[in-house]
Amino acid sequence: MTSSAPTPKASTGPEAKKPGASHRTALLGAMFLMSTSAIGPGFITQTSEFTVKLGAAFAFAILVSILVDIAVQLNVWRVIGVSGLRAQDLGNKVLPGVGWVLSALVFVGGLVFNIGNVAGTSLGFNAMTGLDPKLGGALSALIAILVFVSKKAGVALDRIVVVLGALMILLMLYVAIVSAPPVGEALKNTVLPEKIDFLVITTLIGGTVGGYITYAGAHRMLDSGVKGVDAVKEISKTSILGIIVTGVMRVLLFLAILGVVAGGMALTSDNKAAEAFQAAAGTIGLRMFGVVLWAAALTSVIGAAYTSISFVTKQTTAPRTRNWLTIAFIAVSAVIYLLIGKAPQTLLIFAGAFNGLILPIGFGVLLYAAWRRRDLLHGYKYPAWLLIVGVLAWALTVFLAVQSISGIAALFK
Numbered sequence: 001m002t003s004s005a006p007t008p009k010a011s012t013g014p015e016a017k018k019p020g021a022s023h024r025t026a027l028l029g030a031m032f033l034m035s036t037s038a039i040g041p042g043f044i045t046q047t048s049e050f051t052v053k054l055g056a057a058f059a060f061a062i063l064v065s066i067l068v069d070i071a072v073q074l075n076v077w078r079v080i081g082v083s084g085l086r087a088q089d090l091g092n093k094v095l096p097g098v099g100w101v102l103s104a105l106v107f108v109g110g111l112v113f114n115i116g117n118v119a120g121t122s123l124g125f126n127a128m129t130g131l132d133p134k135l136g137g138a139l140s141a142l143i144a145i146l147v148f149v150s151k152k153a154g155v156a157l158d159r160i161v162v163v164l165g166a167l168m169i170l171l172m173l174y175v176a177i178v179s180a181p182p183v184g185e186a187l188k189n190t191v192l193p194e195k196i197d198f199l200v201i202t203t204l205i206g207g208t209v210g211g212y213i214t215y216a217g218a219h220r221m222l223d224s225g226v227k228g229v230d231a232v233k234e235i236s237k238t239s240i241l242g243i244i245v246t247g248v249m250r251v252l253l254f255l256a257i258l259g260v261v262a263g264g265m266a267l268t269s270d271n272k273a274a275e276a277f278q279a280a281a282g283t284i285g286l287r288m289f290g291v292v293l294w295a296a297a298l299t300s301v302i303g304a305a306y307t308s309i310s311f312v313t314k315q316t317t318a319p320r321t322r323n324w325l326t327i328a329f330i331a332v333s334a335v336i337y338l339l340i341g342k343a344p345q346t347l348l349i350f351a352g353a354f355n356g357l358i359l360p361i362g363f364g365v366l367l368y369a370a371w372r373r374r375d376l377l378h379g380y381k382y383p384a385w386l387l388i389v390g391v392l393a394w395a396l397t398v399f400l401a402v403q404s405i406s407g408i409a410a411l412f413k
Contacts, residue, residue, distance in 0.1 A: 029158025
């Protein structure tokens with residue numbers, strides 16, 4: 001007589017941990033690692049350009065991108081957190097080999113983008129202090145390396161991203177107030193936009209949850225020991241707050257530049273954000289821009305290095321070994337920047353295309369695990385509404401991937 005196997009009950013797994021006080025601190029660090037990884041030099045450039053292009057109507061694009069970003073990160077953090085497995089390990093269990101493909105894409109894209117991040121620190125250091133850009137880039141890379149040299153690298157990582165993230169928000173808030181933007185007009189355009197640009201919206205989404213950024217916070221969360229069904233509530237709340245922090249930063253930068261543009265000044269330089277800061281607050285504003293750009297680039301250097309290495313090491317790899325590999329990753333990025341003197345534009349475009357491919361592949365694997373591989377989630381019954389929201393967001397990431405492929409094709413014309 002054959003008996004059917006019992007339906008597995010939801011369990012937290014043998015090593016699951018529910019957040020306590022120390023874990024809540026770690027979750028805060030994971031949240032800011034995700035947010036500050038998204039807030040890099042490209043983030044500042046995109047926000048500035050789109051504000052000048054769309055004016056107050058850019059508020060609608062920001063709102064839509066935040067909602068889509070929340071849909072993506074809610075699913076990514078929950079699947080990774082409940083399973084207790086990194087994205088590449090889940091990928092290999094769903095379909096052998098997919099995880100390694102994902103790892104290669106994240107690592108290559110992360111390395112190339114990190115050269116651009118180091119270049120961003122050099123420009124920020126120059127605007128902040130007037131120091132030679134190459135020297136500023138080298139010093140910034142050294143600061144990032146020191147974070148991982150520490151015996152308590154995890155604690156140092158959490159603290160520096162929280163401090164720099166808070167510093168960026170406070171400086172942006174000051175400039176946003178000084179520039180006196182038309183807040184009423186921006187609020188109106190949030191729900192009744194004068195113009196809708198879907199390419200702008202998809203670009204924002206790719207820039208905030210594309211490539212290594214998708215997994216930065218979730219992987220940091222796992223390394224801090226927070227995982228399992230019992231931690232679902234905290235995991236979900238933290239993932240949403242991370243996107244909100246990113247959104248707040250974008251809104252403040254948008255308002256700061258909108259205030260300058262609405263005041264009648266035409267921003268025509270290659271660095272519109274720096275021009276706007278200087279117009280709003282004079283020389284002090286320019287120095288503040290330097291601090292914001294430097295902090296944004298430095299935290300992106302740290303986030304890209306940490307996450308890229310998490311894709312080419314195992315969860316059982318000794319923390320010390322992971323730290324030294326992360327140090328090497330940052331050092332290589334810095335050396336390449338110092339040798340060529342600037343971020344390689346063609347490689348950055350190529351890496352951007354890689355990021356567009358990473359999102360649907362990795363996100364699709366996680367959604368499939370939530371839908372069909374309950375065994376990987378320790379029997380956890382995944383909410384249907386969250387899965388539906390995730391699938392809708394995934395469809396948009398496929399569109400982003402198509403755009404990325406056309407970008408790769410353009411490089412070889």
